[in-house]
Amino acid sequence: MTDTLSGTEADTKFYTQGEPIADAAAPGGPIEDRWPTRKFEAKLVNPANRRKLSVIIVGTGLAGASAAATMGEAGYHVKSFCYQDSPRRAHSIAAQGGINASKNYKGDGDSDFRLFYDTVKGGDYRSRESNVYRLAEVSKSIIDQCVAQGVPFAREYGGLLDNRSFGGVQVSRTFYARGQTGQQLLIGAYQALERQIAAGTVEMHTRHEMLELVMVEGKARGIIVRDMVTGEIETHMADTVVLASGGYGNVFYLSTNAMGCNVTATWRAHRKGAHFANPCYTQIHPTCIPVSGDHQSKLTLMSESLRNDGRIWVPKDEADCGKDPRDIPEPDRDYYLERIYPAFGNLVPRDIASRAAKNVCDEGRGVGPGGLGVYLDFADAIERLGEDSVRSKYGNLFDIYERITGENPYQVPMRIYPAVHYTMGGLWVDYDLQSSIPGLFVIGEANFSDHGANRLGASALMQGLADGYFVLPNTIRNYLADGPFDKIDENDPAVVEARESVENRIKHFLEINGTRTVDSYHKALGKIMWDKCGMERTAEGLTEAIGEIKDLKADFWQNVRVLGTADSLNQSLEKAGRVADLLELGELMCIDALHRNESCGGHFRAESVTEDGEALRDDENFAYVAAWEFGGDDGQPTLHKEDLNYEFIELKQRSYK
Amino acid sequence: MKLTLNIWRQESQSTTGAMKNYVIDNVSEDMSFLEMLDVLNEELIEKGEDPVAFDSDCREGICGMCGLVINGQAHGPEVTTTCQLHMRSFKDGDEITIEPWRAEAFPVLKDLCTNRESLDRIIQAGGYISANTGAAPDAHANLVPKDNADRAFMGAECIGCGACVAACPNASGMLFMGAKITHLGELPQGQPERDARVVSMVDQHDAEGFGGCTNLGECSRACPKGIPLNVISQMNRDLLRAKSHGK
Ligand SMILES: Cc1cc2nc3c(=O)[nH]c(=O)nc-3n(C[C@H](O)[C@H](O)[C@H](O)COP(=O)(O)OP(=O)(O)OC[C@H]3O[C@@H](n4cnc5c(N)ncnc54)[C@H](O)[C@@H]3O)c2cc1C
Numbered sequence: 050m051t052d053t054l055s056g057t058e059a060d061t062k063f064y065t066q067g068e069p070i071a072d073a074a075a076p077g078g079p080i081e082d083r084w085p086t087r088k089f090e091a092k093l094v095n096p097a098n099r100r101k102l103s104v105i106i107v108g109t110g111l112a113g114a115s116a117a118a119t120m121g122e123a124g125y126h127v128k129s130f131c132y133q134d135s136p137r138r139a140h141s142i143a144a145q146g147g148i149n150a151s152k153n154y155k156g157d158g159d160s161d162f163r164l165f166y167d168t169v170k171g172g173d174y175r176s177r178e179s180n181v182y183r184l185a186e187v188s189k190s191i192i193d194q195c196v197a198q199g200v201p202f203a204r205e206y207g208g209l210l211d212n213r214s215f216g217g218v219q220v221s222r223t224f225y226a227r228g229q230t231g232q233q234l235l236i237g238a239y240q241a242l243e244r245q246i247a248a249g250t251v252e253m254h255t256r257h258e259m260l261e262l263v264m265v266e267g268k269a270r271g272i273i274v275r276d277m278v279t280g281e282i283e284t285h286m287a288d289t290v291v292l293a294s295g296g297y298g299n300v301f302y303l304s305t306n307a308m309g310c311n312v313t314a315t316w317r318a319h320r321k322g323a324h325f326a327n328p329c330y331t332q333i334h335p336t337c338i339p340v341s342g343d344h345q346s347k348l349t350l351m352s353e354s355l356r357n358d359g360r361i362w363v364p365k366d367e368a369d370c371g372k373d374p375r376d377i378p379e380p381d382r383d384y385y386l387e388r389i390y391p392a393f394g395n396l397v398p399r400d401i402a403s404r405a406a407k408n409v410c411d412e413g414r415g416v417g418p419g420g421l422g423v424y425l426d427f428a429d430a431i432e433r434l435g436e437d438s439v440r441s442k443y444g445n446l447f448d449i450y451e452r453i454t455g456e457n458p459y460q461v462p463m464r465i466y467p468a469v470h471y472t473m474g475g476l477w478v479d480y481d482l483q484s485s486i487p488g489l490f491v492i493g494e495a496n497f498s499d500h501g502a503n504r505l506g507a508s509a510l511m512q513g514l515a516d517g518y519f520v521l522p523n524t525i526r527n528y529l530a531d532g533p534f535d536k537i538d539e540n541d542p543a544v545v546e547a548r549e550s551v552e553n554r555i556k557h558f559l560e561i562n563g564t565r566t567v568d569s570y571h572k573a574l575g576k577i578m579w580d581k582c583g584m585e586r587t588a589e590g591l592t593e594a595i596g597e598i599k600d601l602k603a604d605f606w607q608n609v610r611v612l613g614t615a616d617s618l619n620q621s622l623e624k625a626g627r628v629a630d631l632l633e634l635g636e637l638m639c640i641d642a643l644h645r646n647e648s649c650g651g652h653f654r655a656e657s658v659t660e661d662g663e664a665l666r667d668d669e670n671f672a673y674v675a676a677w678e679f680g681g682d683d684g685q686p687t688l689h690k691e692d693l694n695y696e697f698i699e700l701k702q703r704s705y706k
Numbered sequence: 707m708k709l710t711l712n713i714w715r716q717e718s719q720s721t722t723g724a725m726k727n728y729v730i731d732n733v734s735e736d737m738s739f740l741e742m743l744d745v746l747n748e749e750l751i752e753k754g755e756d757p758v759a760f761d762s763d764c765r766e767g768i769c770g771m772c773g774l775v776i777n778g779q780a781h782g783p784e785v786t787t788t789c790q791l792h793m794r795s796f797k798d799g800d801e802i803t804i805e806p807w808r809a810e811a812f813p814v815l816k817d818l819c820t821n822r823e824s825l826d827r828i829i830q831a832g833g834y835i836s837a838n839t840g841a842a843p844d845a846h847a848n849l850v851p852k853d854n855a856d857r858a859f860m861g862a863e864c865i866g867c868g869a870c871v872a873a874c875p876n877a878s879g880m881l882f883m884g885a886k887i888t889h890l891g892e893l894p895q896g897q898p899e900r901d902a903r904v905v906s907m908v909d910q911h912d913a914e915g916f917g918g919c920t921n922l923g924e925c926s927r928a929c930p931k932g933i934p935l936n937v938i939s940q941m942n943r944d945l946l947r948a949k950s951h952g953k
Contacts, residue, residue: 119839134761134819135826137866138769154846190840197842199835199893201859208849226859232768233862240834247830255823278719278815307763341736346744347765449767452790453738518839566751568744613756617718618816620759621751 112493113293115517121245144231172501302575502650876917
């Protein structure tokens with residue numbers, strides 16, 4: 050069936066329309082007063098009572114580690130979980146480019162309002178003003194906090210902190226630590242966390258994977274986890290649960306995410322009633338190393354900061370694509386970003402740079418294997434600044450590139466191509482970062498809150514740390530102030546039900562004993578998602594994708610082969626659980642992408658474009674957050690709309706020309 | 707390429723393991739070493755055999771999760787992490803031996819996966835600056851000379867993979883520890899706790915069963931981040947200094 054569906058037909062076919070929702074926690078009034086007001090109005094917990102209150106935090110990335118450390122310092126009883134063998138290995142570690150803050154240390158006209166404005170505009174006017182303003186406001190404290198912990202940010206000779214500029218903005222507000230900013234920030238948060246573990250306020254569980262949320266009387270009260278070494282299924286209860294489990298880019302199989310990144314923690318919560326917001330908003334990063342073959346297990350990002358000094362081009366003439374790029378003379382090169390977007394040039398936001406790369410490759414002017422690549426050329430920068438200076442700025446990135454491709458980027462231009470990188474969607478949360486399940490809070494990439502339809506570079510690190518160090522600890526106390534809540538027995542029917550469902554699912558995976566490996570399903574899902582829910586989406590493709598994913602899911606449950614036992618370290622079993630959840634998520638992403646019949650940010654619908662082919666938003670019909678309620682295994686999801694109101698920023702069609 | 711792999715197989719921490727032989731064909735030089743193992747595992751599953759357990763996560767050389775001893779060398783023949791090692795470093799017909807990190811402080815959990823929590827416990831003993839959230843002064847309140855900032859950064863680059871321990875004949879964790887002590891000790895913020903830090907980290911290191919340093923330098927040669935041996939000298943100096951302060 051390939052008939053194109055209009056919005057309303059899609060409505061009746063794949064989902065049900067539900068009641069609108071609103072963010073009840075955000076105060077009104079002048080934008081700069083909202084966060085101080087909320088902090089003042091949120092109830093306090095007296096220091097003596099904090100010890101009696103327990104908090105589960107799933108995830109030890111920037112969001113989870115900073116939250117666990119801060120809550121531990123405040124005196125709460127924290128239990129922290131991650132699937133790696135150490136909290137320091139969370140995928141935040143891989144962030145390269147930097148972290149934004151409105152310090153205005155460069156005196157180039159930056160301010161909270163400008164950072165707020167840039168982020169809302171960069172997100173293509175699909176995020177909440179209150180949240181984003183708060184993010185800009187606390188950004189400065191993050192830098193102070195990290196420096197106090199010993200994070201070695203880049204400095205100038207005088208000892209002051211250095212900044213650089215990043216895509217989509219015209220000021221230098223990005224703090225960085227060479228190409229390893231995420232690593233340095235995470236090590237800072239990890240050390241603060243380890244300090245609390247030593248102090249006894251945080252109980253750390255590594256190699257433990259959350260497989261279910263426990264709800265008692267409508268509230269989040271605990272989690273079911275699997276000890277990934279012994280296979281034991283454990284129950285952990287607390288007064289509140291925080292998910293900081295990262296993004297779900299691995300639904301595309303190939304992405305810049307780590308191998309273990311997954312949606313299980315948030316998807317399990319979604320199945321228990323937490324709304325999933327804007328699942329289709331995916332960020333495709335323009336500068337990644339192209340795919341080299343079928344064996345490819347992940348894609349490697351080349352930081353966006355490279356676009357500060359590198360120039361992107363393809364040959365003007367298709368016939369030159371096979372030539373050594375150094376032999377193609379200047380006049381025969383098309384520096385297409387500089388040509389189409391003279392005001393921002395190579396620094397246009399990611400969604401725009403990615404689509405432009407796709408377009409030139411679709412025209413047949415791509416370079417490298419399969420014609421899926423464009424050049425990122427440093428010849429001018431090396432001539433202007435010298436090779437040493439380029440090495441000191443980007444040395445580690447150039448090394449990674451050479452290691453993977455076998456080519457020396459100091460001599461030959463890099464080849465890059467867009468790849469899935471970040472997911473703006475996530476569990477719906479209010480201003481307090483509380484989901485639609487009372488007592489369940491969601492922070493970092495796992496929530497949907499601040500980046501609208503497209504995230505600007507260097508703002509995910511900012512959001513993760515803002516949530517963990519400064520926002521959550523101030524909002525969660527309003528909830529905890531009513532605790533401690535009744536102690537729940539491990540034999541409570543709700544707990545038993547959750548634990549048994551996990552055990553049965555594991556048993557089921559091991560019993561299917563089919564013919565296909567878990568990875569083969571994951572790859573098949575990734576291909577459907579990339580082809581039909583990737584950089585360009587159409588109603589026709591999405592409708593097909595929904596059918597294909599349903600079929601793949603049915604086949605998976607009949608035919609997957611998981612060897613080994615439940616009570617041992619079993620990596621196929623771990624992956625099976627993750628892929629099962631990604632299959633369900635993939636379907637919802639396609640439904641969300643199909644229903645959003647406009648182009649905005651990273652969501653590009655071929656049916657909604659301006660005369661010159663740029664994304665065309667439809668503010669009249671789509672200026673809302675799409676929050677999806679789970680509809681049961683055989684049912685349809687229900688759509689709840691949260692209207693977005695702009696009081697401080699005027700909605701405009703984005704232009705970077 | 708066609709390769710013969712000798713891989714350490716071990717059911718669990720409490721069982722003994724043994725080397726096992728596998729032949730793998732059609733390996734492309736663009737594959738990473740771990741992608742080659744992925745392909746092997748897919749083949750094993752198809753044949754109904756238990757796949758080889760090994761750790762990896764970011765596959766970008768930064769999370770420190772992966773780590774194999776390849777032909778007797780920690781992370782293999784190139785100076786990089788196992789995930790960044792590519793098959794172009796090998797040739798058709800090669801026989802490759804693959805083992806887990808070997809050290810008393812890193813017990814094997816299964817096949818090629820080990821338990822490295824001992825490294826976290828060394829950090830718990832003092833590898834931090836005590837700065838509670840919200841109490842920090844403005845970031846520009848303390849200037850840091852670029853040379854110190856750069857040297858701090860060099861120590862901070864450690865990814866905690868444990869290759870230094872695996873490469874050391876004494877299974878010493880001194881490079882790991884020296885890197886952290888250098889990172890924090892170069893910064894003005896790190897001074898107040900400098901003496902206490904080195905003393906308790908060294909105590910913890912010894913209690914975990916890591917060996918002592920005999921200046922062989924294998925650790926630094928195996929370090930994928932190129933952390934130099936002189937961080938160990940800095941640690942020793944700091945330790946002496948702390949002792950002279952009566953710590
Ligand atoms: C290659 C790369 C480069 C980037 N560069 C930048 C940059 O320069 N600037 C920027 O601002 N942003 C950047 N980003 C984005 C940014 O790094 C991430 O969005 C951010 O770090 C996510 O942090 P987090 O704390 O939300 O999640 P993560 O760091 O992904 O942590 C997730 C945690 O959850 C745990 N977890 C997940 N599921 C479970 C489960 N079921 N049970 C138990 N534990 C679980 C994991 O173990 C982990 O500890 C980059 C991202 C990538 C991939």
